[in-house]
Amino acid sequence: MPAASPQPRRTHSGxxxxxxxxxxxxxAADDLLVEHGFGALTVEAIARRAGVAKQTIYRWWPSKVExxxxxxxxxxxxxxxxxxxxxxxxxxxxxxxxxxxxVTDDPAGKVLLALIAEAQHNPDTAKSxxxxxxxxxxxxxxxxxxxxxxxxxxxxALTPDDTIDALIGPIVYRALTRSPLSRELPNTLTExxxxxxxx
Numbered sequence: 001m002p003a004a005s006p007q008p009r010r011t012h013s014g015x016x017x018x019x020x021x022x023x024x025x026x027x028a029a030d031d032l033l034v035e036h037g038f039g040a041l042t043v044e045a046i047a048r049r050a051g052v053a054k055q056t057i058y059r060w061w062p063s064k065v066e067x068x069x070x071x072x073x074x075x076x077x078x079x080x081x082x083x084x085x086x087x088x089x090x091x092x093x094x095x096x097x098x099x100x101x102x103v104t105d106d107p108a109g110k111v112l113l114a115l116i117a118e119a120q121h122n123p124d125t126a127k128s129x130x131x132x133x134x135x136x137x138x139x140x141x142x143x144x145x146x147x148x149x150x151x152x153x154x155x156x157a158l159t160p161d162d163t164i165d166a167l168i169g170p171i172v173y174r175a176l177t178r179s180p181l182s183r184e185l186p187n188t189l190t191e192x193x194x195x196x197x198x199x
Contacts, residue, residue: 021050021052021056022060024050024051024052025046025047025050025052025057025060025061025067026067026070026071026074027050027071028045028046028049028050029041029046029064029067029068029071030068030071030075030107030108030111031049031107032045032046032049033068033107033110033111033114034107034110037114038114038115038117038118041064042064043057043058043063043064043067046064046067065115065118065122065124065125065128065129066128068111068114068115069115069128069129069132069133071108071111072108072111072112072115072133073132073133075106075108075111076102076108076112076133076137079102079106079108080095080098080099080102080108082095082137082140082141082143082144083095083144084140084143084144086147086151087144087145087147087148087151087153088148088151088153089148089153089154089190089194091144091148092144092145092148092154092190092194093186093187093190093194095144096167096168096171096186096189096190097186097187099168099171099186100171100181100185100186103171103172103175104175104181109175112133113172113175113176115129115133116129116172116176117176138161138164141160141164142160142161142164145160145163145164146160154194154195155195156193156194158193163193163194166189166193167189167190167193170185170189171185171186171189
């Protein structure tokens with residue numbers, strides 16, 4: 001009878017340890033990518049930095065790309081959420097400015113850029129990046145613009161998808177090529193692309 005009581009505590013403790021280990025792996029992958037770049041990043045190095053066994057990592061993730069995607073998805077939700085409240089032109093402008101800061105200043109933005117670069121010559125990375133991150137985020141961004149159009153906040157000449165590409169594309173290009181990104185670029189893009197068309 002007394003032996004039964006420790007059982008729930010052991011299960012809870014194990015779950016907590018798993019979550020601590022999972023977060024340690026995500027943080028380690030993020031840090032090592034920023035420090036050494038995608039090419040030098042290995043599962044072995046992640047395991048060492050996180051203080052977990054390599055087998056533990058492979059039990060949860062099939063590759064370093066999937067680890068980085070988990071990192072990117074979680075960080076983006078916290079640091080770069082797509083606005084879902086009543087859409088406004090100002091809210092979209094803020095989102096574009098936040099995106100520019102994300103890819104130039106934040107370590108999580110470096111993960112996104114590294115995965116975009118790797119996707120150019122690795123079809124599996126391209127598929128995973130699109131399925132797990134780009135497509136779901138694009139759906140939310142499209143909804144953001146569509147709701148703003150329906151509310152009469154903006155009236156772009158381009159389709160929502162083309163508008164997103166025109167807003168985000170130049171920023172990603174500058175970040176990928178390590179070119180300076182002026183504060184004026186996001187502002188000008190949103191002013192030109194989101195302003196209502198003259199009747």
